[in-house]
Amino acid sequence: MAWVRIAYNRLRTSLWLIPAVMAAAATALAFAVLYSGLDLRISPQGGQGWVFSGDAGTARDLLSTLLSGMITMTSLVVSITMVVLSLSAGQLGPRLIWNFMGDRQIQTVIGLFVATILYTLVILRSVNEELGASYVPHVAITVASLLVVTCLFALLFYLNKLARSIISDTMIDRVAQNLAGAIAAQPQARVATVGGPLPSGSHRRTIALETSGYVQFVDYAALCRIATRRNALLTVRIRPGHFAIRGGGRIDVLSQDPLPEPVDDDVRAAFVIGPDRTADQDLEYSIRQLVEIALRALSPGMNDAFTAMAVIDRLAAAVEAIGRRPLPRPEYTDQNGTVRVIADVSTYEGVVDAAFLQIRQSAAHDPAVLMQLAARLGDLLEVSRSDEQRAVLTKHIELVRRLSGALDEPADGRALEHTVAEARGRSAAALPPRATRPVRRAD
Known part of the structure; x- marks a missing residue:
C-alpha cells in the first residue's frame, strides 16, 4: 500500500x-x-x-x-x-x-x-x-x-x-494549504491497552538499507508485526525525509534468539526510498517549502521583506496547529502493549527549528523581518500548551533578541528589543501544561 x-x-x-x-x-x-x-x-x-x-x-x-x-x-x-x-x-x-x-x-x-x-x-x-x-x-x-x-x-x-x-501570496497560500493538510493527516497518538516493558535480549545486530535516496515512507505497522513475531525490538534511526546512503540508515535489532537472514529483507521492504522527498510522513517537507520562499525573498537579488513576513505568518499558523495536536510518539507497541519499534520522529522543537531557524539567520540584518518573527513567536508563546513548547519558543525569542545589537541603526535595535519584551510578556497568558501524551499502538 x-x-x-x-x-x-x-x-x-x-x-x-x-x-x-x-x-x-x-x-x-x-x-x-x-x-x-x-x-x-x-x-x-x-x-x-x-x-x-x-x-x-x-x-x-x-x-x-x-x-x-x-x-x-x-x-x-x-x-x-x-x-x-x-x-x-x-x-x-x-x-x-x-x-x-x-x-x-x-x-x-x-x-x-x-x-x-x-x-x-x-x-x-x-x-x-x-x-x-x-x-x-x-x-x-x-x-x-x-x-x-x-x-x-x-x-x-x-x-x-x-x-x-x-504572485507570491498565491503560492504561499497554496503551500500553506498543503501544509495544513499534511498536519491534519498526521496520525493521532493512541493509548496502549496494556503497559509493558521493553523486550530484552542478548543478540544485537544492525540491518542496513541497500538503496541510496530519500526515505519517503516507513511502514511502522509492518515493522511492529515483524518484531512481534520474532519477539524483538527494532530501533529505527532514520525517518521519512532523511537521505539514506547505501549501507547506512541503520535499524538496530535486539532479540533473545538469533534472527534468520530473511528477516533483513522483510525489514527493508517496509521502507520506500525514492529520488525526492514527499509529504506523506514528512511533516517538515511543506514547512521547508515555505521556508524556501522566504529565503529567496531575503536574498540580495530580491530583497523582498514583505514576502518573507507573509511566510512567517503562515508558518506561525502551522506551528500553532501542530502544537494543538499530539505529535507521533516514538514507541510502537503490539496488542499486549509491549514496545516493539522505537522510531525516529519529529519533535515540536525540530518543527519550530525547521520553520524559523534559517529565516532568522538570513534576516539577521533586516529589522522588519526580525520584529515580525518576534511578534509571531510571542503569539505562539501566548497559545502554547506545555512547558516544552514554552521553552522552545522562549529559546527562539532569545535568539532573535541577540540580533538587536548587530543592527546598523540603534533605533532599530531598540524597536526590536521592545518587540521581544512584548513577546516575552505574553508567556503569562500561556495555557497550563497538559498531561503527558499517550503511547501510540500500531495497528
Whole structure:
C-alpha cells in the first residue's frame, strides 16, 4: 500500500494523466457520435437550426480551420506555461513547481485543448467529399465547434490562473494549504491497552538499507508485526525525509534468539526510498517549502521583506496547529502493549527549528523581518500548551533578541528589543501544561 500511495502522488502531480484520459474520452466520443446514427435523427433539414448545415467541402474547410486554430492555441498555452514555470522556479524555488503541476484545474484545461484537437482530427478524417451530402457528420461537426468555443473561454480562465500563480501570496497560500493538510493527516497518538516493558535480549545486530535516496515512507505497522513475531525490538534511526546512503540508515535489532537472514529483507521492504522527498510522513517537507520562499525573498537579488513576513505568518499558523495536536510518539507497541519499534520522529522543537531557524539567520540584518518573527513567536508563546513548547519558543525569542545589537541603526535595535519584551510578556497568558501524551499502538 505504501508503494501505491507514492505512485498515486506521482500521478496526481503529473501534467499528462488527466490530459491523456480526456484525450482518450474525446476519441471515444468522436467514434460514438459518428456511428451512433445521430445524424439520421438530428439534422438541419429536420428544422434543427443549431446543427451545422454545410456540404462536405465546407465541412472540411471548417474542421481544418478549427484544427489549425486549436493547434496554434495549444502551442501558445504550452509556451506561456513554460515561461510561468521558469519565473516561478527563479522567484519562488524550483521545488515548488510540483504545486503548479498538481493543480487539477490546470491539468483539466490542458486536457480540454488536447481532447478537442484529437476529436476534431478524427471527425476531419471521416469527411469524404465523394460520398455526397448525406454522409456529412453534421452533429459531429457541431460538437467540434462547441468544443472550440469552450476552449476559448477556458483560455481566458487559464491566463487568469497563470497570472495569479506567479504572485507570491498565491503560492504561499497554496503551500500553506498543503501544509495544513499534511498536519491534519498526521496520525493521532493512541493509548496502549496494556503497559509493558521493553523486550530484552542478548543478540544485537544492525540491518542496513541497500538503496541510496530519500526515505519517503516507513511502514511502522509492518515493522511492529515483524518484531512481534520474532519477539524483538527494532530501533529505527532514520525517518521519512532523511537521505539514506547505501549501507547506512541503520535499524538496530535486539532479540533473545538469533534472527534468520530473511528477516533483513522483510525489514527493508517496509521502507520506500525514492529520488525526492514527499509529504506523506514528512511533516517538515511543506514547512521547508515555505521556508524556501522566504529565503529567496531575503536574498540580495530580491530583497523582498514583505514576502518573507507573509511566510512567517503562515508558518506561525502551522506551528500553532501542530502544537494543538499530539505529535507521533516514538514507541510502537503490539496488542499486549509491549514496545516493539522505537522510531525516529519529529519533535515540536525540530518543527519550530525547521520553520524559523534559517529565516532568522538570513534576516539577521533586516529589522522588519526580525520584529515580525518576534511578534509571531510571542503569539505562539501566548497559545502554547506545555512547558516544552514554552521553552522552545522562549529559546527562539532569545535568539532573535541577540540580533538587536548587530543592527546598523540603534533605533532599530531598540524597536526590536521592545518587540521581544512584548513577546516575552505574553508567556503569562500561556495555557497550563497538559498531561503527558499517550503511547501510540500500531495497528
